Amino acid sequence: DSGVTQTPKHLITATGQRVTLRCSPRSGDLSVYWYQQSLDQGLQFLIQYYNGEERAKGNILERFSAQQFPDLHSELNLSSLELGDSALYFCASSVAAGGHEQFFGPGTRLTVL
Amino acid sequence: AQSVTQLGSHVSVSEGALVLLRCNYSSSVPPYLFWYVQYPNQGLQLLLKYTTGATLVKGINGFEAEFKKSETSFHLTKPSAHMSDAAEYFCAVSGASGTYKYIFGTGTRLKVLA
Numbered sequence: 561d562s563g564v565t566q567t568p569k570h571l572i573t574a575t576g577q578r579v580t581l582r583c584s585p586r587s588g589d590l591s592v593y594w595y596q597q598s599l600d601q602g603l604q605f606l607i608q609y610y611n612g613e614e615r616a617k618g619n620i621l622e623r624f625s626a627q628q629f630p631d632l633h634s635e636l637n638l639s640s641l642e643l644g645d646s647a648l649y650f651c652a653s654s655v656a657a658g659g660h661e662q663f664f665g666p667g668t669r670l671t672v673l
Numbered sequence: 674a675q676s677v678t679q680l681g682s683h684v685s686v687s688e689g690a691l692v693l694l695r696c697n698y699s700s701s702v703p704p705y706l707f708w709y710v711q712y713p714n715q716g717l718q719l720l721l722k723y724t725t726g727a728t729l730v731k732g733i734n735g736f737e738a739e740f741k742k743s744e745t746s747f748h749l750t751k752p753s754a755h756m757s758d759a760a761e762y763f764c765a766v767s768g769a770s771g772t773y774k775y776i777f778g779t780g781t782r783l784k785v786l787a
Contacts, residue, residue, distance in 0.1 A: 562716065593774065603763060603777040616774050650716060661707060662775065664716040 563587065564665035566651050572671045578639040581668045585632055585653030591615070592634040593654070593662060594626055598647035609634055641672045675700045677766050679778035687786045692751040694781045696738075696764030699745065705768040706747040707775070708738055711761045720762075723747065734758070759785045 563586035605618035609628035652662035721732025
């Protein structure tokens with residue numbers, strides 16, 4: 561158990577819908593990262609927050625957004641969902657903004673029908 | 674830009690044989706390097722990391738990796754494979770861009786034959 565929690569574990573929804581994925585980092589970790597894992601794209605970095613502020617952006621679509629709240633939990637919002645958005649979404653946390661290992665949550669499996 | 678190449682998307686070894694999973698990286702500045710393991714339907718677990726210092730890094734479950742700057746490699750090894758090592762292994766690099774986001778390789782699925 562990494563100490564990072566993600567909810568829900570599974571999510572099944574239809575095209576065009578909007579969903580929110582939630583992540584709680586390990587106690588004391590200030591940095592949260594979101595990754596997408598799919599068969600065709602592999603593991604891709606989406607976005608990083610550090611202590612409530614966006615720190616880095618990766619291959620995140622404009623239909624996706626994220627935020628980190630004062631209690632340091634983070635949410636990833638996915639809207640206007642397409643079939644291709646079906647993937648495993650991981651959240652990871654680390655103590656500082658960088659240079660440290662990241663601890664990964666169990667992931668949320670999103671299926672878009 | 675940083676990148677990671679993992680040679681061999683699938684590797685099979687016999688139980689008790691040497692495990693060698695290859696990782697080459699590209700980075701314009703000294704990198705931080707990591708190996709993670711992913712078991713089916715689970716998240717990623719850190720096996721070992723290289724940041725600075727000793728180039729031979731020992732991790733959990735008997736794995737180790739050696740950072741070779743001249744070869745831009747960070748290969749993962751284990752002297753004797755166990756059935757429980759069957760999983761997918763990911764090499765990752767960070768550190769060059771200032772944000773420390775991970776760039777992952779495409780992964781290597783390790784199969785251990787009885």
